[in-house]
Amino acid sequence: MIKKIIKNYKKPIFLYNYKKIIKNIKNIKNIKNIKIFYAIKSNYNKNIIKELNKKINGFETVSIGEIKFLNKIGIKNKRIIFSGVCKKKRDIKYAIKKKVSMISVESFEEINKIKGKIKIILKYNLNLKGGTKKEITTCKKDNKFGIRSNETNKIIKFIKKKKIKIYALGFHIGSQIKKVKYYIKAIKSIEKIKKIYLSKGIKIKTLNIGGGFAINYRKNKVFYYDKLWKFLNKNKSFNNFIIEPGRYITANSCLTISKVVYTKKVNKKKIAIIDIGMESIIRPALYKSVHKIVNLYKRIKKYHDIVGPICETTDTFQKNKYIGIKKGDFLIIKDTGSYCLSMRSIYNMREKPLEVIIKNKKIKVI
Ligand SMILES: Cc1ncc(COP(=O)(O)O)c(C=O)c1O
Structure with missing residues (x-):
C-alpha cells in the first residue's frame, strides 16, 4: 500500500x-x-x-x-x-x-x-x-x-x-x-x-x-x-x-512518509537530511521525544543522524541511529497522529504535508 x-x-x-x-x-x-x-x-x-x-x-x-x-x-x-x-x-x-x-x-x-x-x-x-x-x-x-x-x-x-x-x-x-x-x-x-x-x-x-x-x-x-x-x-x-x-x-493511527533528500558524511557516520522536520513534527525538538523511524527499503546498516530541513540544529529526529539510509530513500516516522500537525508552525514557511487515510482498503486524501 x-x-x-x-x-x-x-x-x-x-x-x-x-x-x-x-x-x-x-x-x-x-x-x-x-x-x-x-x-x-x-x-x-x-x-x-x-x-x-x-x-x-x-x-x-x-x-x-x-x-x-x-x-x-x-x-x-x-x-x-x-x-x-x-x-x-x-x-x-x-x-x-x-x-x-x-x-x-x-x-x-x-x-x-x-x-x-x-x-x-x-x-x-x-x-x-x-x-x-x-x-x-x-x-x-x-x-x-x-x-x-x-x-x-x-x-x-x-x-x-x-x-x-x-x-x-x-x-x-x-x-x-x-x-x-x-x-x-x-x-x-x-x-x-x-x-x-x-x-x-x-x-x-x-x-x-x-x-x-x-x-x-x-x-x-x-x-x-x-x-x-x-x-x-x-x-x-x-x-x-x-x-x-x-x-x-490518534497518535498510533498515523505514520509519516518522508524522503531523504541529501546525505552528508561526517567521520564515521552520515547525516541524512529529510524533507520534514520540526515545523510538522516538533516533539523531538520540544521534549526530546523519540519517534521510531524505519527505512522503506532494506540497506546495510550504518550510523546516521536523521535531521529535518529547518534552520535549527535541534531539528533532529535521532542521533547515531543504526539504520541503512541512501539518498532518495523513503523513511517512515511512526506514531505521528497526535501533537505533530496540530503543533505545526509556519517557521521557514514550508509546504504543509499531505494527509491521507486508509479506510475500508481505500485511500483518500483528507
Ligand atoms: C485538559 C487536557 N485534557 C486532555 C489532554 C489530552 O492529553 P493526551 O493527548 O495526552 O491524552 C490535555 C493535554 O494536554 C489537556 O491539557
Missing part, C-alpha cells in the same frame, strides 16, 4: 489508518459509565473529527478558536467541553452564550467570571506525580494548571453564596501516564476533596479525568488500562466519568 501511495510523491505524507483509530476507541468503550471527549488539540483534521463524532460523546477544547472550528464542521455545542488554563471573561461569556456542554474551571478567580447556566467542572491540581518527563507534567504544585486544594473552602463559601451548582470534580495528571497506580492515587486524592464538598452539603457525582492515557512510542501500541476501568466500575464515590484522551485515540 505504501509503495502505491508514494508513486507520485511530491511532499511528506501523513498516512492514517482508520481501523486503528476505531480499535483505540474500543479499548475504552467497554465501560458503560465513561464518556469520551476527544482532546482536539492532539489532532484536528476535520475528516478525523467527523469520523470520531460518530463514535464518541464529544470533544474537549481549550480556546474559542477550537470551539468555532468544531462548529464550522458541524459539531454541536452540546458535545463540547471548554477547558484551558487562561480563559478570559469574554471567552467564558462566549462559551455560555453558545451553550457549550461544560466548562472546566482551573482557579477560584475563574468561577467568579461565570455568569449564566453551564455545567461546571472544578479541575484540581493534586500535586501528584504521573511518572512522566518533567516537560509534560501538569499536576505538580509548581505547574500552572488546576485549582489548588487549599482554595476549596473559599470556593465552597462562594458557590453557596451565589447558589452555583458544580457538575463534576476533575484533575489532569499529565500526558503519557503509563501506570494505572498514578490514576488510582489521583482518584483517591480527589475523593478526599469530594468529601469536603459533601460535608458542606454539596453533592458531586461526576469525575473528570483529564487526558494522559499513554501510547508506547517504541512499539506502536497503546498502553492498556483494564485495571483502571475495573477500578472505576467498582468506584462508589462517583457515578459517571468523563475522560479526555487525545493521543490515545
Whole structure:
C-alpha cells in the first residue's frame, strides 16, 4: 500500500489508518459509565473529527478558536467541553452564550467570571506525580494548571453564596501516564476533596479525568488500562466519568512518509537530511521525544543522524541511529497522529504535508 501511495510523491505524507483509530476507541468503550471527549488539540483534521463524532460523546477544547472550528464542521455545542488554563471573561461569556456542554474551571478567580447556566467542572491540581518527563507534567504544585486544594473552602463559601451548582470534580495528571497506580492515587486524592464538598452539603457525582492515557512510542501500541476501568466500575464515590484522551485515540493511527533528500558524511557516520522536520513534527525538538523511524527499503546498516530541513540544529529526529539510509530513500516516522500537525508552525514557511487515510482498503486524501 505504501509503495502505491508514494508513486507520485511530491511532499511528506501523513498516512492514517482508520481501523486503528476505531480499535483505540474500543479499548475504552467497554465501560458503560465513561464518556469520551476527544482532546482536539492532539489532532484536528476535520475528516478525523467527523469520523470520531460518530463514535464518541464529544470533544474537549481549550480556546474559542477550537470551539468555532468544531462548529464550522458541524459539531454541536452540546458535545463540547471548554477547558484551558487562561480563559478570559469574554471567552467564558462566549462559551455560555453558545451553550457549550461544560466548562472546566482551573482557579477560584475563574468561577467568579461565570455568569449564566453551564455545567461546571472544578479541575484540581493534586500535586501528584504521573511518572512522566518533567516537560509534560501538569499536576505538580509548581505547574500552572488546576485549582489548588487549599482554595476549596473559599470556593465552597462562594458557590453557596451565589447558589452555583458544580457538575463534576476533575484533575489532569499529565500526558503519557503509563501506570494505572498514578490514576488510582489521583482518584483517591480527589475523593478526599469530594468529601469536603459533601460535608458542606454539596453533592458531586461526576469525575473528570483529564487526558494522559499513554501510547508506547517504541512499539506502536497503546498502553492498556483494564485495571483502571475495573477500578472505576467498582468506584462508589462517583457515578459517571468523563475522560479526555487525545493521543490515545490518534497518535498510533498515523505514520509519516518522508524522503531523504541529501546525505552528508561526517567521520564515521552520515547525516541524512529529510524533507520534514520540526515545523510538522516538533516533539523531538520540544521534549526530546523519540519517534521510531524505519527505512522503506532494506540497506546495510550504518550510523546516521536523521535531521529535518529547518534552520535549527535541534531539528533532529535521532542521533547515531543504526539504520541503512541512501539518498532518495523513503523513511517512515511512526506514531505521528497526535501533537505533530496540530503543533505545526509556519517557521521557514514550508509546504504543509499531505494527509491521507486508509479506510475500508481505500485511500483518500483528507
Ligand atoms: C485538559 C487536557 N485534557 C486532555 C489532554 C489530552 O492529553 P493526551 O493527548 O495526552 O491524552 C490535555 C493535554 O494536554 C489537556 O491539557
